[in-house]
Amino acid sequence: MKSADFHTTAALAFEQLGRVHFIGLGGAGMSAVARILLARGVPVSGSDARDSQALEQLRRLGAVVQVGHDAANVADADTVVVSTAIRPENPELQAAASAGLTIVHRSVALAASMGSQELIAVAGTHGKTTTTSMITVMLRHAGLQPSFAIGGGVAALGVNADFGEGRYFVAEADESDGSFLNYRPRIAVVTNVEADHLDHYGTAEAVHRSFDGFAALLPADGVLVACLDDPGARALAERVAAPAAPRVVGYGYDPASEVRIGAGGFSSTSSTSTLAFPGGGQALHLQVPGEHNIRNAAAAFAVGLAAGLDPAEAAAGLAEFTGAARRFEAKGEGRGVRVFDDYAHHPTEVAAALQAARKVAGSGGAVHVLFQPHLFSRTREFAAEFADALSLADSVTVLDIYAAREDPVPGVTSELIAGRLSVPGGYEPDPARAVAAVAGRARPGDIILTVGAGDVTQYGPQLVRALEERAAAGRP
Structure with missing residues (x-):
C-alpha cells in the first residue's frame, strides 16, 4: 500500500484496509469506526493518551489497545487512521509517514467500512447526533438491520456503532473539518446550515459552499432531506432543486414543507405532534422533550418515507427513542x-x-x-x-x-x-x-x-x- 495524505478525499475500498491502527482510538468518532471494522473481521489496533471505558470495550471486542503514543504502535499496521485533532508531531503519525503506510482521515475509513451498503448521511450545524440516532432506532424497529456510526451513545441502541446486514448504513456526517465530503450518500439529511467552525472555514460563505458540495455528492436518484425552518438549509434546498438534481424533501413547521409539523404539546419528559405529508398524516409521540426534537423526528420520519417505511411503522420506531448521551x-x-x-x-x-x-x-x-x-x-x-x-x-x-x-x-x-x-x-x-x-x-x-x-x-x-x-x- 502506498502512502496517502490524510487530508485528501481519495476513496479507499474495504478490501484495501488491511490491518488498521487508530491514533486517538478512544474518541467517539474513532471508536465508532473501529467497532464497525471489528464486526466486519478487520484486525484493529489503536492508541490514546489515557485509558477509558471506550478503550476497554474495544479491547473486549478484540482490538489491540495501547495507552500512550509510541512509534512502535504502528509497526504491524497497513492503514493508519487519524482525525483532525491529531497533531503532525505525533510520533505514531510520523512513523507511519516514514514507513509509507496509508494514512487516512477517520471519514475515509468509515466510508470504506460501509462496503456496498447504501448511506444515509446526516449533516448540519446542530442536531446531527440526535437525528442520526432517531433514524437508526426507527430502521431497527422496522427490522431493516442497518449499520450505524453515531457521534455519541444512544440508550435505545446500547452502543454508538454496529454492523448490520441490512441495506442501509446510517452515519453522522461531520462538517467541522470538511470531512463529510468524503461520503457518497444515497439519502442526505441537512438539519441546518449556520456559520460555525470558522477556524477551519474562515468565513460563513465557505461553510455554505461546503454544504453545497455535500448535496452535490447525491446521485440523480438520491434524496436530500432539508429543514425549511432553517434559512441556511432552506437556501441549500432551493439551490439544489432542479429537474436533473436529486429529489428534495423539505420538513419543518414551514407551510411549504413536504413533511409538515402540526400542532403539538410538550411535557418535562415527552413531546407530541402531528406530521402531514403527501397523501396522509401521522400522530407522533416522542419520549424526549423540546420543539427541536420534534424537528429532528420529522427529519427521521422523512427518511423513513424515502426508505419505503409505512408511516405508522416509522412513527412507532421513533416512539422508542429515549435520547442520546449528552443531549439533555x-x-x-x-x-x-x-x-x-x-x-x-x-x-x-x-x-x-x-x-x-x-x-x-x-x-x-x-x-x-x-x-x-x-x-x-x-x-x-x-x-x-x-x-x-x-x-x-x-x-x-x-x-x-x-x-x-x-x-x-x-x-x-x-x-x-x-x-x-x-x-x-x-x-x-x-x-x-x-x-x-x-x-x-x-x-x-x-x-x-x-x-x-x-x-x-x-x-x-x-x-x-x-x-x-x-x-x-x-x-x-
Missing part, C-alpha cells in the same frame, strides 16, 4: 433540583437547550446553567451570541474555555461571554467554586443544566452530590 441527559436529582447535561456548543444549540429546559422546569421553576465555552475561535466569533442565548436562563456561571485542539488566543477568555450576560452569575475559573455557586442558587423545583462540548459533563454528578450535601446539612 438527566444526571440525577438532589434537594428537589433536577440536573441535566447538554452538549450544546453553538449559540443556536444553547438557545434550543434552554428553551427545552424552560418547558421541563415549568412555570414555577428556575433554570441555572454551568457553561463551558468550547474552542477559543468559537468564543471569539460568537461571544455576544452566546451571552444572548445563555441569558434565557435565570443564572449562568461560566467556566474557562475548553481548548480541545486549539492553542490559546491572546485576549480571548470566558470573560468575553460572562461580561455580556444579563442574568446573575458570571465568570468562575475554579470548577469547585462554580459547582458550589450553582448548587447554592438552586431551589426545589428548579433545574440545573451543564452545557458545553468539553469536560463540563463531569460536573453533573458533582452538582447532584453538592445538592444532596446541602439538604443533609439543612442548608437552603
Whole structure:
C-alpha cells in the first residue's frame, strides 16, 4: 500500500484496509469506526493518551489497545487512521509517514467500512447526533438491520456503532473539518446550515459552499432531506432543486414543507405532534422533550418515507427513542433540583437547550446553567451570541474555555461571554467554586443544566452530590 495524505478525499475500498491502527482510538468518532471494522473481521489496533471505558470495550471486542503514543504502535499496521485533532508531531503519525503506510482521515475509513451498503448521511450545524440516532432506532424497529456510526451513545441502541446486514448504513456526517465530503450518500439529511467552525472555514460563505458540495455528492436518484425552518438549509434546498438534481424533501413547521409539523404539546419528559405529508398524516409521540426534537423526528420520519417505511411503522420506531448521551441527559436529582447535561456548543444549540429546559422546569421553576465555552475561535466569533442565548436562563456561571485542539488566543477568555450576560452569575475559573455557586442558587423545583462540548459533563454528578450535601446539612 502506498502512502496517502490524510487530508485528501481519495476513496479507499474495504478490501484495501488491511490491518488498521487508530491514533486517538478512544474518541467517539474513532471508536465508532473501529467497532464497525471489528464486526466486519478487520484486525484493529489503536492508541490514546489515557485509558477509558471506550478503550476497554474495544479491547473486549478484540482490538489491540495501547495507552500512550509510541512509534512502535504502528509497526504491524497497513492503514493508519487519524482525525483532525491529531497533531503532525505525533510520533505514531510520523512513523507511519516514514514507513509509507496509508494514512487516512477517520471519514475515509468509515466510508470504506460501509462496503456496498447504501448511506444515509446526516449533516448540519446542530442536531446531527440526535437525528442520526432517531433514524437508526426507527430502521431497527422496522427490522431493516442497518449499520450505524453515531457521534455519541444512544440508550435505545446500547452502543454508538454496529454492523448490520441490512441495506442501509446510517452515519453522522461531520462538517467541522470538511470531512463529510468524503461520503457518497444515497439519502442526505441537512438539519441546518449556520456559520460555525470558522477556524477551519474562515468565513460563513465557505461553510455554505461546503454544504453545497455535500448535496452535490447525491446521485440523480438520491434524496436530500432539508429543514425549511432553517434559512441556511432552506437556501441549500432551493439551490439544489432542479429537474436533473436529486429529489428534495423539505420538513419543518414551514407551510411549504413536504413533511409538515402540526400542532403539538410538550411535557418535562415527552413531546407530541402531528406530521402531514403527501397523501396522509401521522400522530407522533416522542419520549424526549423540546420543539427541536420534534424537528429532528420529522427529519427521521422523512427518511423513513424515502426508505419505503409505512408511516405508522416509522412513527412507532421513533416512539422508542429515549435520547442520546449528552443531549439533555438527566444526571440525577438532589434537594428537589433536577440536573441535566447538554452538549450544546453553538449559540443556536444553547438557545434550543434552554428553551427545552424552560418547558421541563415549568412555570414555577428556575433554570441555572454551568457553561463551558468550547474552542477559543468559537468564543471569539460568537461571544455576544452566546451571552444572548445563555441569558434565557435565570443564572449562568461560566467556566474557562475548553481548548480541545486549539492553542490559546491572546485576549480571548470566558470573560468575553460572562461580561455580556444579563442574568446573575458570571465568570468562575475554579470548577469547585462554580459547582458550589450553582448548587447554592438552586431551589426545589428548579433545574440545573451543564452545557458545553468539553469536560463540563463531569460536573453533573458533582452538582447532584453538592445538592444532596446541602439538604443533609439543612442548608437552603
